[in-house]
Amino acid sequence: MSAGAAASRPSDRQRAVRDRTRRGLARRKVVNGIMLGVLGLCVVLVTLPLVLILAHLLRTGAGALDVAFFTRMPAPVGERGGGMANAIVGTLILVGVAAAVGVPVGVGAGVYVAERRGSWLATTVRFLSDVLNGLPSIVMGIFAWQFLVRPVGHFSALSGGVALGAMMIPMVTRTTEEMVRTVPVSLREAALALGYPRWRTALVVVLRTASAGIVTGALVALARVAGETAPLLFTAFGNQFWSTNVTQPIAALPLQIFTYAISPYDDWHRLAWAGALVLIAIILVLSLIARAATRNRFDASAGA
Amino acid sequence: MAIAPQIVTADAGTPPLVSIHDRGLGDVVYRGVILFFALCVPLLVVLVAWEIARAGWPALHRFGFSFLTSSEWNPVKQIFGAAPAIYGTLVSSAIALALAAPLAIGVSVWLSEFSPRSLRQPVAFLVDLLAAIPSVVYGLWGIFVLLPVLRDPVMPFLRDRLGLGHTAFFAGPAYGPSMLAAGLILAIMILPYIASVSREVLLAVPRSQREAALALGATRWEAIWHAVLPHARTGILGGVILGLGRALGETMAVTMVIGNRPEISASLLAPGYTMASLIANEFSEASSDAHLSALMAVGFTLFVITIVVNAAARWLVWRVERGARVSA
Secondary structure, three states, X not given: OHHHHHHHOOOHHHHHHHHHHHHHHHHHHHHHHHHHHHHHHHHHHHHHHHHHHHHHHHHHHHHHOOHHHHHXXXXXXXXXXXXXXXXXXXXXXXXXXXXXXHHHHHHHHHHHHHHOOOOXXXXXXXXHXXXXXXXXXXXXXXXXXXXXXHHHOOOOHHHHHHHXXXXXXXXXXXXXXXXXXXXXXXXHHHHXXXXXXXXXXXXXXXXXXXXXXXXXXXXXXXXXXXXXXXXXXXXXXXXXXXXXXXXXXXXXXXXXXXXXXXXXXXXXXXXXHHHHHHHHHHHHHHHHHHHXXXXXXXXXXXXX | OOOHHHHHHHHHXXXXXXXXXXXXXXXXXXXXXXXXXHHHHHHHHHHHHHHHHHXXXXXXXXXXXXHHHOOOEEOOOOEEOOHHHHHXXXXXXXXXXXXXXXXXXXXXXXXXXXXXXXXHHHHHHHXXXXXXXXXXXXXXXXXXXXXXXHHHHHHHHHHXXXXXXXXXXXXXXXXXXXXXXXXXXXXXXXXXXXXXXXXXXXXXXXXXXHHHHHHOOOOXXXXXXXXXXXXXXXXXXXXXXXXXXXXXXXXXXXXHHOEOOOOOOOOOOOOEOOHHHHHHHHHHHOOOHHHHHHHHHHHHHHHHHHHHHHHHHHHHXXXXXXXXXXXX
16 A cells, blocks of 8 residues: 555655656657757758759750750850860760770779789779779879870870779779679689689679679769869860860860850850750769669579 | 678688689689789879879979978969968868768768658769769859859858958958858768768668667667767768868869969958869969979879878778678
8 A cells, every 4th residue: 555655646856856857858859859850951951952053954054955066066256056066076985995994904903802802912902992093083184194195295085085094993993893792602613613714714604793783883983984074184185176086185075064164155154054964964874874784783683 | 709600701702713723824814914904003003103293393302391381372483382272272171071071971860860761762862963963063053153142142141241251261352262162062072972981881880789779768869879870980980081082182163163363361252272273273374394393293292182081081981891890
């Protein structure tokens, strides 16, 4: 009886503790709610610039975009119209050269790092490719100028493509390494047990199994360098005329956007927005193809 | 304890495709080819360092330590001090970090702890999309959208209405192109890098860590603050430093909005210069060998700073990843 009475009639002291706990809990719940709100605000604030930029880009860029943009050459100042046909082709050529340089080296280095994991050279290569990944693009630009343009004496598409390719190497190395490491051991063992030499095992079994992931990595890297401007400023340099010669200066979309953006002419500003829209479209298409490739791969491995 | 054998098999399980026993000429060639490609990476790093150091040496040699501390940058008189550019690089990156780090961490906490399953993928995709926009497009948007907005309502509001104009940091006329604009653009650009590293680090925090805190009666925020964030602290710091590395070397967008004036001003409303924008802006106009060499020396300084910052970030992230693998 007395215990029950004590429970139903708490002492003043007990009541004070209970009230304090309740007040504390209420306060803690309020803090919890506020912080949840703050985090939600973070999400809004982070996605807001993206929405603003893309919306403005679509509105302004689409208005300035027409068939002439893809088929015509840049018009002289004061003349209306004109396009960026040479810059679009130039960007494709530069990206092609970059892929020719960056993909083989990146894949080779990635395979090496994955296969010789733990050796000091593999660790060094991995660390240095991370370092290379953080290298400012402008530094790669002045390096390419010093190394490839200065000795030759003139700007060239080739030097720009090589600069972009060098920037691709660390990205491709990293994804190749990760993809090669996901290839099941049993596959290699099966191939080796059948008497395959190691090089055929690597090419026919390991690289083929990892190929979807490697293609994805290469495309993502291509998408990244396709929008780079800084490495091209002093290498590809830009060109107002039609040129597909890799030993000569060549136009590129990012360079053209930059030149037009800082010019004082309204016509050129419109073209810069149109160029930015096309550039983003190229990058998004590359990224979406890359995502599609990865999705298939993961679906396949999930089903297996 | 049960994890230990797993690690051993993971390491020993992959039969090396090179070395041990070659089978015929093909294997020797294969080994040689991938070794060659692997050696390309260190070779490239050394080559970049060597070529830029060599080209910048005359300026570094001539001006010595004052190259870093002198604030006179005068191509006509051939006097080169990179202090304004170094100052601008540090200040714009600091503004960017101060704005981007809390937001990026907030988003990753929301994504890893609170987000409904259906929103997780789309929001993460949107944040990653920020990294896909080229620098020059950020610059374009900066010139035609951000600068006018800063010039008219924002800067006068900060200076006059909020009364910040009395401090040295917000004094002076509001042109638009400024350190503040550069910091804002950089903040948007480095957000996705910090967010993606933070998100991965937070997702690597063991479930038991959260469950233990919740079981003790913690609210969800308390569980995050006392149990999850301390666990992820090092990795998040790594992500923030990685973002810093990006901000330090970012070129085009900054060149387009910072105003490009080689002066040190305490005011964030005043134009400035960064090392990267200095190179981008003056390199093609550099007529004298001394000017070129000075720009190369600036490039070398930037190279050294970013390598140190990135190495620190990688080391932190790597430490966390290794820790997660061992304790998972």
